[in-house]
Amino acid sequence: xxxxxxxxxxxxxxxxxxxxxxxxxxxxxxxxxxxxxxxxxxxxxxxxxxxxxxxxxxxxxxxxxxxxxxxxxxxxxxxxxxxxxxxxxxxxxxxxxxxxxxxxxxxx
Amino acid sequence: xxxxxxxxxxxxxxxxxxxxxxxxxxxxxxxxxxxxxxxxxxxxxxxxxxxxxxxxxxxxxxxxxxxxxxxxxxxxxxxxxxxxxxxxxxxxxxxxxxxxxxxxxxxxxxxxxxx
Numbered sequence: 001x002x003x004x005x006x007x008x009x010x011x012x013x014x015x016x017x018x019x020x021x022x023x024x025x026x027x028x029x030x031x032x033x034x035x036x037x038x039x040x041x042x043x044x045x046x047x048x049x050x051x052x053x054x055x056x057x058x059x060x061x062x063x064x065x066x067x068x069x070x071x072x073x074x075x076x077x078x079x080x081x082x083x084x085x086x087x088x089x090x091x092x093x094x095x096x097x098x099x100x101x102x103x104x105x106x107x108x
Numbered sequence: 109x110x111x112x113x114x115x116x117x118x119x120x121x122x123x124x125x126x127x128x129x130x131x132x133x134x135x136x137x138x139x140x141x142x143x144x145x146x147x148x149x150x151x152x153x154x155x156x157x158x159x160x161x162x163x164x165x166x167x168x169x170x171x172x173x174x175x176x177x178x179x180x181x182x183x184x185x186x187x188x189x190x191x192x193x194x195x196x197x198x199x200x201x202x203x204x205x206x207x208x209x210x211x212x213x214x215x216x217x218x219x220x221x222x223x
Contacts, residue, residue, distance in 0.1 A: 034209040036152055043112075043199050043214030044151070072212070087151075091208035094139055096201075098151035 004088045007108070009103045012078045020073040020102055022088030027068050030058045032091045035062065035073045037084040043086065044098070047073065112215035116201050120221045126188040131216045132181060133202030141183050141212060142175055143199040157183065158206045190222045208218070 005023040012018040024033065034049040046063045048055055050071075055062040061074040075082055087101040113132040121127050133140050142154040155165040157177045165175070174192070177183040187194055197219050201212040 026189050030208075034211075036212075040152075043217050044202070044212075046211035046213065049209075049211065093151060093208060094158055094203075095143060095156055097153050097213060098143075100150055100187075 004090060006086075006088055006099065006102045008100065011105045011107060012075075012082075014080060014106055014108050018075040018078045018082070018106075019068065020075075020086050020088075020104065022072070023070045024088070024090055025069045025071065026051070027062045027090060028092060030092055033064060033068075033071050033098070034064065034089040034091055036058070036087045036089065037082075038087070039081075047086070049091075052082065066074055072104055078104075080106050080108060082106055110202055112202050112213055114198075114215035114218050117216065118219060118221075120223065121190055123191055123222055124189045125189045125222075126186065127137045127194075127220060127222075129187075129198050129200075129220070131181070131183045131184040131185070131200030131215060133182050133200070134204070134213055135181070137202035137213075137217050138179060138180075139203040139212075140183050141201040141203075142183070143201065144196045145199060145217075146196045148166045154185070182196050183197075187220075192219075195220055 011015045035047040036044040038044045038060045083106045085101040087098050115130045141156040145151045154167045155175045160177045175185045197217045199217045201214040203210050203212045
């Protein structure tokens with residue numbers, strides 16, 4: 001499976017935008033890019049996914065590089081509730097394997 | 109919809125005992141996943157089912173672990189015999205469709221402690 005690389009941790013200030021990067025240089029043409037997050041003491045939660053085009057939903061935006069070797073999850077206005085571990089995952093078939101993710105800290 | 113329902117939420121058992129974890133996926137979903145999460149190893153995919161059929165069990169640690177999905181509404185993960193190193197949070201997730209172009213919904217997890 002293609003691997004993803006994310007920073008171990010990031011900090012953000014409340015009410016400011018957050019850009020969470022993910023590198024996936026070995027991505028194949030059929031790999032979908034998925035983002036999940038895990039709040040403390042909860043199960044992972046779906047955030048967004050895409051293939052080639054940028055995607056927006058009520059939670060976040062996903063910006064995908066033209067060569068698809070990297071992507072960025074954008075939280076437009078971080079709140080304290082967004083403090084979580086964010087996972088970037090490549091899915092080619094139905095399985096879904098998590099890496100270590102990025103721990104996001106949001107400062108008031 | 110109540111979401112993915114896992115039971116029990118907490119389980120404490122003695123080494124050597126059999127443990128059964130249960131999962132009820134969201135109605136109508138076609139894929140089901142079992143994960144284990146520990147501080148040391150993170151979130152590990154144990155096994156997943158498509159349309160009640162096990163597809164990939166390469167993540168199952170050893171023969172002590174087994175998973176079944178007798179119908180679309182129910183799955184179990186069994187550990188027999190249990191060992192202290194099996195202590196972890198076990199998550200179940202389901203997806204509305206088979207394939208990579210769909211999201212998964214996770215349960216709240218079962219925290220297993222083997223003493």
